[in-house]
Amino acid sequence: MAVVCRNLRAFAQKTSSLRCTPNFLRLYSQSKPAPPKLVTVDVDKAGVATVTLDRPPVNSLNTGLLEELGVAIKDLEANKTRGIILTSSSNSVFSAGLDILEMYEPKKQNLSLFWTTLQNTWLSLYRTSIPTVAAINGHAPAGGCLLALSCEYRVMVGPKFTIGLNETQLGIVAPQWFMICMKDAVGRRQAEMALTAGKMFSTQEALNIGLIDKMVSNKEEAIAEAQKFIAQFAKIPPLARRMTKESIRQEGIKYMEENAIDDLKAFMDLVVQPNIQKGLGMYLEAMKKSK
Numbered sequence: 001m002a003v004v005c006r007n008l009r010a011f012a013q014k015t016s017s018l019r020c021t022p023n024f025l026r027l028y029s030q031s032k033p034a035p036p037k038l039v040t041v042d043v044d045k046a047g048v049a050t051v052t053l054d055r056p057p058v059n060s061l062n063t064g065l066l067e068e069l070g071v072a073i074k075d076l077e078a079n080k081t082r083g084i085i086l087t088s089s090s091n092s093v094f095s096a097g098l099d100i101l102e103m104y105e106p107k108k109q110n111l112s113l114f115w116t117t118l119q120n121t122w123l124s125l126y127r128t129s130i131p132t133v134a135a136i137n138g139h140a141p142a143g144g145c146l147l148a149l150s151c152e153y154r155v156m157v158g159p160k161f162t163i164g165l166n167e168t169q170l171g172i173v174a175p176q177w178f179m180i181c182m183k184d185a186v187g188r189r190q191a192e193m194a195l196t197a198g199k200m201f202s203t204q205e206a207l208n209i210g211l212i213d214k215m216v217s218n219k220e221e222a223i224a225e226a227q228k229f230i231a232q233f234a235k236i237p238p239l240a241r242r243m244t245k246e247s248i249r250q251e252g253i254k255y256m257e258e259n260a261i262d263d264l265k266a267f268m269d270l271v272v273q274p275n276i277q278k279g280l281g282m283y284l285e286a287m288k289k290s291k
């Protein structure tokens with residue numbers, strides 16, 4: 001604010017009739033257009049919310065998007081929404097995972113905020129009492145796969161898209177809580193094979209190992225299947241459902257509650273390693289060249 005005020009004062013001095021008064025500041029802030037929303041929420045008549053990731057071109061998860069997603073989940077909880085369907089505004093990418101630009105040549109403070117926001121938003125999604133479904137209408141590598149794994153049910157548009165935790169292919173290690181999510185879905189053996197190889201699965205392969213629950217041919221079908229999954233809970237007493245979900249997800253919830261600070265420190269220490277920075281830089285370069 002001090003910098004804005006200093007700049008405005010300089011501007012006001014140049015234009016003689018303007019002064020950096022509260023009224024002037026109010027007018028200035030009102031004239032600035034609101035930044036575009038990165039997550040949109042649409043609640044249907046049945047009380048089911050479609051939460052759409054909307055950060056073109058690939059919904060890479062930066063601090064802003066993660067923050068908005070976290071707030072959306074909290075708001076939906078407060079409004080007693082009947083279900084959450086998580087999807088993407090893109091026709092080909094559900095989410096490209098963590099925004100590599102948040103991790104490449106970062107400022108320490110920004111990096112810490114980025115990871116803490118990811119931890120908090122993940123925990124909100126993973127443990128919410130609201131039934132959650134990922135309608136995966138495009139590629140879902142790494143953090144994109146994590147978001148889908150955090151939901152209770154996964155419907156994916158196929159056959160041409162891919163999903164998986166590909167971190168080892170980038171020379172990085174998926175944090176323990178990413179691994180817990182993968183184990184939750186496919187079991188320890190399949191998770192070990194998938195994670196060590198950093199395998200990206202075709203939709204059919206993902207269906208075969210239980211990484212997704214259903215394959216459909218377009219987004220509309222994915223949403224319809226998600227609605228069907230959520231509708232079944234109308235007959236289940238909500239308290240019993242909530243306690244069961246909380247209990248069955250105890251390993252991941254407890255892990256984050258007890259290890260958030262250590263996990264942040266491990267991430268911060270790892271990311272700034274010169275070899276990791278070099279790898280991330282090369283990966284960004286390779287993505288540009290592959291166009």
Ligand SMILES: CC/C=C\CC/C=C/CC(=O)SCCNC(=O)CCNC(=O)[C@H](O)C(C)(C)COP(=O)(O)OP(=O)(O)OC[C@H]1O[C@@H](n2cnc3c(N)ncnc32)[C@H](O)[C@@H]1OP(=O)(O)O
Pocket residue numbers: 057058060092093095096097098099100101103139141142143144166167170172173174175267270271276284287288291
């Ligand atoms: C050191 C860290 C330690 C621990 C953390 C561990 C956790 C990591 C989890 C992660 O999520 S890491 C991120 C992993 N993500 C990926 O490997 C996905 C990379 N992206 C892709 O494979 C493809 O982009 C796509 C299949 C998702 C989509 O392909 P396509 O539609 O052909 O788009 P482009 O590849 O042309 O990309 C368009 C544009 O977006 C940029 N971009 C893509 N992904 C990311 C990303 N994750 N972060 C930042 N930017 C990304 C890409 O460079 C292009 O940018 P331009 O400026 O060239 O337009």
